[in-house]
Each structure stands twice: as C-alpha cells, then as structure tokens.
Amino acid sequence: MKLRHDIDELGRVGDLLSIENPLQFNLDNYVGGTFRGKPIFDLDGVEDQIDSGRSQKVTANGKITYTFLDEGDGLIGIYNNKNYGFTAGEGLAAFSAAQEAEARDSITLWDDLVAPEFVETEGRGADIQFANSTDPAQAYAYYPSEKGGQKYLGDVFVADPAVNWTNAWLGYGGYGATTLVHELGHALGLSHPGNYNYDPDLPLSYANYAEYAQDSEQYTIMSYWSAQETGARIVNWDLLQFNNPQTPLLHDIYVIQEKYGADPTTRTGDTTYGFNSTADREVYDFDANPFPYLSIYDAGGEDTLDFSGFFGGTVLNLNDGEFSSGGSAIPSAAEINANALELYYETGEVDYIGGVDQATIDSISSRYISNNARDISIDTGYTGVNAVNYENISIAYGTMIENAVGSEYRDIIIANELDNTLTGNGGADVFVFQDGGTDTITDFLAGEDLIDLSALAGEDTAIDFGAGFLEADFDGDGAVDLTLVFDNGAELTAADVYMG
DSSP: OOOOOOOOOOOSOSOOOOOSSOSSOOGGGGTTSEETTEEOOOHHHHHHHHBOSOOOOOOTTSEEEEEEOOSSGGGSGGGGOGGGTOOOOTTOBOOOHHHHHHHHHHHHHHHTTBSSEEEEOSSSOOSEEEEEESSSSSEEEOOOOTTOOOTTTTOEEEEOTTTOGGGGOOSTTOHHHHHHHHHHHHHTTBOOSSSOOOOTTSOOOHHHHOSSTTOSTTTOTTOSSOGGGGTOBOEETTTTEEOOOOSOOHHHHHHHHHHHOBOTTTTOSOOEEETTOOOSSGGGBTTTOSSOOEEEOOOSSOOEEEOTTOSSOEEEEOSTTOEEBOOOOOOOHHHHHHHHHHHHHHHOOOOOOOOOOHHHHHHHHHHHHHHHHHHHHHHHSOOOOOOSSBSOEEEOTTOOOOEEEOOSSOEEEEOOSSOOEEEOOSSOOEEEOOSOEEEEESSOOTTTSEEEOTTTOOTTOEEEEETTEEEEESSSSSSOOEEEEETTOOOOOGGGEEOO
C-alpha cells in the first residue's frame, strides 16, 4: 500500500460569486450563478441529476428486502447466464463475513433516511442481492424496477477483494465501505450526477464531465469527483490520505427522501452527535471516528453537535444544509505508519512501500491547516481557526439540531433559528447569530469571546446589557428580537459584541 505523502493542494478554485457576507463557501447558497464555468443548481435541479427515475418496488407493508448470495445454488442459473442480459457472471463468489457486516452497516445508513424498512432474507429473490464478481473494475449495481423484470435488477456486485484489494478496505474512510454505500444508492435508484461511468479510455474528470457545479463528493456520494473540486479539504489523517465519504451526503439525503419519503422515527429522542455520542450509529461517535466525513439526519428530539474533542479549532454550524469543519489531533508518524501496515495486512495489498517520516507529516499538516484557516477566515472574517479538515460535516436539509459544544481551541459557532444552548469551551470563541429568539451561552468569557450580530444589526439597533443577559432590538420598534442568556453570569460590554 502506498502512503500518500504527495497530496496536492488544489484549494478552492474558480470564481467566487457576489453575495453579501457569506458565512461559508457552500455552492447551494449561490443558485443561479456559476462555479468553474458550471451552473449552480437548486435542489430541484440536483434531484433531476441524481434521481434515475427508477425505484425499488416497496411492499404493501413498507419493506425492501436484501440478501447475500451463497456459494453453490445461490450463484447459478440466471445469475451466471449472459443470455438473460446479466453481465456480472465472471468469477461470482459470496461475500466474506466482513463484507456482509459492512454491507449491513451501509444498509442501515440508507434505512435511517427513508420511510421503507430494509429486511434481510435468506436465499435468492430479495430486492437487493450482494455478491462478489471478477467482472467489474470496482463494483456496479443494476437499477431497480418497480414493474418487475429480470431478477438481477437492484442487485450489487463488487469486484472480488482478491482482484481489487480496496474492496477489503472497510471501516471509516475505507474505499470498500464507501463503494458499498455508493452502489446501494444505485440499487435504490440514484444515478451518477452526470452522464458518466467508469471507462479507462475516457478522460474522466470534474472539468470534462461534471454537468453542474455541485457534482462532487462534498455534496453526494454518487459523484466520481473529489470534494476538493468544489472547495472542501478532507483528509484521513490516520493514513495520510484523502478521506472517502462515510455516509450518504447532503444531496443524497435530500433526493432519496424525495423518492421514498423521510423516516420519521430516526433518532427522535435527545441525541448527541460527535463526542459523548448517544447516536445509535458508531459513525457519529467521533471518539471511534476521529476524522468524520458525513452528513447528519435526525427526525426529532433536542439534539447536540459536540466537537469538544476536536483539535485546533472548528467551525460548528447548526443550520441545516450547511457545512462544519473539524477533526481530531493528527497522529504521529509512528501511529500513521502502524495504521498503514495494519491495513496492508488486512487487505492483502502488495504495494506497501514503507513509512513516512515525522518531518513530512509536519510539513503536509502545516500546509493543510494553514489553508483551512485561510479559507475559514475568508468565509467568516475570523482568523485563528486551525481546523484539520474543512467542510467535512453537514446537516441534512430539514434536520434541526438545537445545541452545540465547541473544542478547547478557537471555534466559530453559528446558531440557527431554534433556541440554542451553546458551549464554547476553551479558546477565544465567536458566537454568530442570524435569527431572533432566545439562546443560551453556558461559558461566555467577556473580554475574550465575541458575539457576532452583524447579520441582524442595522442603524436602528439597540442593545441592552446586564449581568447574565443581552437583549437586542434590531429594527427599533421597541420589542426585543433576540435574548442571550449567559449561564455563568457574564456581564458584557460593547467590546464583546460585533455589529458589523
């Protein structure tokens, strides 16, 4: 396995569009413009690109079934006969136990999003069937059909790990794990966002084949193009490689829920995502998944996004359809080399060429963190946020998360329209408010932390301070539009508030 210590810095490319005081570089906020010469679509346009128009035939009791084809009878007949139009018949083999476990985890990620329930069955005949094959270079799936048809429609075939080691690379950020989530998207009726498929004879690239600006793995796991193409910068520092998506992403969630309806039962209690996680999926536990690359869907309750264990500072944005930035401390050379060697033994990859030294890691990480800090300062106007990843976590459209917990470093915490409870922890934190209501900050430190009201304040704005509170009337009508409560009794001065 090759350690990639020659990561290129693509940065943010293209023309930034004119918008007053953007808080983040999120292409969804620039609909109607262009980026790198490509049109920026609204969500209806995105849906038209990603929805193939084909869906699984959901049973009357709301079920979609899946199974793992076994050696022997499960892999004969139509599943090994090209006369029926089936093309994956070369080298058919059953999934390993590890592949089955990863596929089940991938299914639960989609199951959490949609109203139908996924049910595992035995033998052939399920809506989605999994097997290895030596035919695909990486993997492929057949689109489903609500009208019946050949039995392989909706099935998923993965290049046998014996011929493509990356399909044995499972777990968070593993390319084999990402492949399974992607192919399940096809099995549910999602397409690539543009008119492309794998072809070694074509010059496949974002520049050549992306039909609209948001066609990247920043927005959809169905894309072929790196998140870097649209400005994100997401590294799996455990291996010193670009990371791979770990869940369906922002646009995948929107489109799949438009197709099948949203699951109203997913984590309806009070749920914490991140550190101190109470979510029922380990991918949302940042102690277990220190370099997350994911999108969060939640159906209800009073929820919290907890970045308390992240390193170097964060952007924590509670607004749905927006991105946050952060990650854990970068491992040492010894740890990265040990992780690479472990992956080498687990996957059987034969291209391992040795380790990387600490000086190289320090050089790469310094460059990346510096560029992340630069882009965060461009987005927000605030310097000193040294996040290790940039725009790697998103909140699904329609998902409401009430509370935020920052890191021990400088954070920019962006409140939403709900009544939020915000904890900055250490560092000179910035709390940004764009809506009225009543919000609570648990640990505001006057003279160090900052309240940013620039999105709301105008020439008629009046602010009243007192011990443990701030009240703001933004339009001068005499009514309080925003109340901030400081649990620690902080008493602010004008210097603690930025009005623009």
